[in-house]
Amino acid sequence: MTTSGAELLDLKDGDTEKFPEIDDLASRLKFSPSTGHIWLDDRRMILMHTPSIGALRRELIETLGLEEARALLTRTGYASGASDAELAAKVRADMKVFDAFSVGPQLHALEGIVKVECQAFDVDVERGKFYAEYLWFDSFEDEVHINEFGIGADPVCWMQIGYATGYSTVFMGRPILFREVECRSMGHQRCLIIGRPAEEWEDAEEDLKYFRAHAFANRSPKTRKDGDAESVPATPQLAEQHPSRWDMVGASAGFNVACHMLERVAGTDATVLFLGESGVGKEMFARNLHRISKRKDEPFIAVNCAAIPENLVEAELFGVEKGAFTGATASKPGRFERAEGGTLFLDEVGTLAPSAQGKLLRALQEGEVERVGDTRVRSVDVRVVAATNVDLKNAVKAGEFREDLFFRLNVFPIHILPLRERKADIPLLLNHFLNKFRRLHGQAVTGFSERAIAALLNYHWPGNIRELENMVERGVILAASEGVIDICHLFTSGERIDSSILAISKTGSLDRSSETSGLEAVLGAEGVAGSSGNVIDDILQSDLRFDELEDRLLNAAVDKADGNLSEAARLLGITRPQLAYRLKKRQG
Numbered sequence: 001m002t003t004s005g006a007e008l009l010d011l012k013d014g015d016t017e018k019f020p021e022i023d024d025l026a027s028r029l030k031f032s033p034s035t036g037h038i039w040l041d042d043r044r045m046i047l048m049h050t051p052s053i054g055a056l057r058r059e060l061i062e063t064l065g066l067e068e069a070r071a072l073l074t075r076t077g078y079a080s081g082a083s084d085a086e087l088a089a090k091v092r093a094d095m096k097v098f099d100a101f102s103v104g105p106q107l108h109a110l111e112g113i114v115k116v117e118c119q120a121f122d123v124d125v126e127r128g129k130f131y132a133e134y135l136w137f138d139s140f141e142d143e144v145h146i147n148e149f150g151i152g153a154d155p156v157c158w159m160q161i162g163y164a165t166g167y168s169t170v171f172m173g174r175p176i177l178f179r180e181v182e183c184r185s186m187g188h189q190r191c192l193i194i195g196r197p198a199e200e201w202e203d204a205e206e207d208l209k210y211f212r213a214h215a216f217a218n219r220s221p222k223t224r225k226d227g228d229a230e231s232v233p234a235t236p237q238l239a240e241q242h243p244s245r246w247d248m249v250g251a252s253a254g255f256n257v258a259c260h261m262l263e264r265v266a267g268t269d270a271t272v273l274f275l276g277e278s279g280v281g282k283e284m285f286a287r288n289l290h291r292i293s294k295r296k297d298e299p300f301i302a303v304n305c306a307a308i309p310e311n312l313v314e315a316e317l318f319g320v321e322k323g324a325f326t327g328a329t330a331s332k333p334g335r336f337e338r339a340e341g342g343t344l345f346l347d348e349v350g351t352l353a354p355s356a357q358g359k360l361l362r363a364l365q366e367g368e369v370e371r372v373g374d375t376r377v378r379s380v381d382v383r384v385v386a387a388t389n390v391d392l393k394n395a396v397k398a399g400e401f402r403e404d405l406f407f408r409l410n411v412f413p414i415h416i417l418p419l420r421e422r423k424a425d426i427p428l429l430l431n432h433f434l435n436k437f438r439r440l441h442g443q444a445v446t447g448f449s450e451r452a453i454a455a456l457l458n459y460h461w462p463g464n465i466r467e468l469e470n471m472v473e474r475g476v477i478l479a480a481s482e483g484v485i486d487i488c489h490l491f492t493s494g495e496r497i498d499s500s501i502l503a504i505s506k507t508g509s510l511d512r513s514s515e516t517s518g519l520e521a522v523l524g525a526e527g528v529a530g531s532s533g534n535v536i537d538d539i540l541q542s543d544l545r546f547d548e549l550e551d552r553l554l555n556a557a558v559d560k561a562d563g564n565l566s567e568a569a570r571l572l573g574i575t576r577p578q579l580a581y582r583l584k585k586r587q588g
């Protein structure tokens with residue numbers, strides 16, 4: 001991807017832009033019959049028979065109904081497209097926008113889905129400008145659909161439109177929506193698809209509903225009270241008109257599964273336990289659970305158990321009677337009593353002290369609480385929702401957490417995946433927080449640079465959504481107004497970016513798609529770029545021998561990682577055993 005960004009192809013009728021050679025993609029498709037694998041780069045693929053997909057499709061339509069089946073297949077396609085977009089950032093980082101973007105349509109052909117031709121392409125990643133038209137010839141989905149159902153009135157290439165939408169959304173770092181305006185299943189010669197930023201389609205909601213597992217996502221309480229049965233659009237840009245703190249942003253399979261489970265359990269009074277690393281948004285899920293439950297008009301009380309001093313936890317949760325201890329000058333109800341009729345959210349429940357665990361168990365089992373210093377038992381009607389980022393089973397084994405309480409809390413566990421395992425959500429979240437902080441800070445930043453998007457997709461996100469939110473806020477503040485957010489505005493606290501996005505171009509020069517990648521961090525910016533900007537040339541012109549170069553590289557990495565070999569290996573893009581082997585070989 002070039003840094004210039006803008007690209008306009010003005011094609012006359014019947015003209016098509018040629019895609020680049022496909023060798024760089026085809027060479028990443030590997031068949032390994034001895035191990036039972038097919039790999040596309042590092043993703044496992046399978047070959048399936050189109051008639052069996054056709055049968056599956058038919059069963060889905062007949063059991064779920066047309067709309068639900070369409071939505072499910074669209075989302076499946078979205079996930080594939082999002083995954084392939086990560087490959088584009090890796091393989092064609094140094095090519096112009098049209099060629100880099102063509103990874104999607106070319107992979108679609110390579111994967112046997114459909115033959116694609118480009119009709120129009122007017123794209124500027126940094127300005128968020130996107131207009132594209134493609135023709136689909138001999139689409140597999142039309143073939144199986146026509147076989148089963150014949151010609152009809154609506155477009156049916158659902159997985160494929162999901163793919164195009166997921167691919168371009170991740171590629172652009174903002175929601176792009178493709179629509180199939182002509183389809184072979186409607187009697188046309190071939191299918192025609194058009195892609196635009198989601199907010200530029202006037203009636204985007206018609207299509208967007210298929211990308212959303214659940215209508216409640218992004219539906220603000222206000223629109224619910226207004227009796228608005230139609231849900232508010234899922235795309236953050238459209239949701240902007242309905243700002244609320246309830247926003248649930250995501251399109252990945254993992255996110256959708258969590259939403260399905262949330263909706264399933266919301267109407268009951270079951271205790272729910274959210275599991276996941278810190279920063280994944282457990283409290284947001286808990287708030288949404290309350291919002292769509294029958295207790296929604298009663299209080300939602302959130303408590304972070306880890307944030308309350310141990311000696312005050314019981315008083316906080318269960319209340320205190322005047323004179324119970326020094327400082328208890330007045331009687332005070334606890335969070336349980338304050339949540340009466342509603343939902344009590346206990347975050348980091350694994351940190352509760354043993355005595356508090358016992359009282360919590362009683363509250364769950366009997367629906368009764370006792371204030372500290374009181375003998376009176378008060379009954380409460382509270383739904384308890386808890387969250388933890390530690391493995392409670394291990395805590396039980398270690399004797400730190402009551403087993404009976406664990407079983408009581410673990411009635412309906414919901415896992416929320418870390419961000420690195422649902423990368424398809426990253427562009428939606430970026431866009432959501434970009435809009436939020438643009439408004440908050442009155443900044444007119446236009447978006448993210450291409451290399452920033454590539455770096456964000458490759459980052460491993462130890463702090464999850466909270467980290468992403470902080471990073472975007474920092475980016476909005478640091479970037480020039482009306483400029484774009486680049487890598488230097490995002491990664492300012494010494495975060496490590498995966499060295500795999502530092503690609504070597506055809507000329508052998510290291511493409512500076514990431515200014516702070518691991519390898520570069522080892523060599524230092526000067527070492528990589530050199531005066532000529534070409535590290536290979538610089539090394540060849542020096543007197544360094546290869547083993548000396550390796551020596552220096554290994555030493556630098558180990559130093560940089562303060563002697564931590566795993567970290568040093570990561571910086572070098574090799575495994576720890578590989579690094580250990582090289583170090584040993586050098587000593588011997």
Ligand SMILES: [Zn+2]
Pocket residue numbers: 136139142155156157180182183184185191
């Ligand atoms: Zn079609």
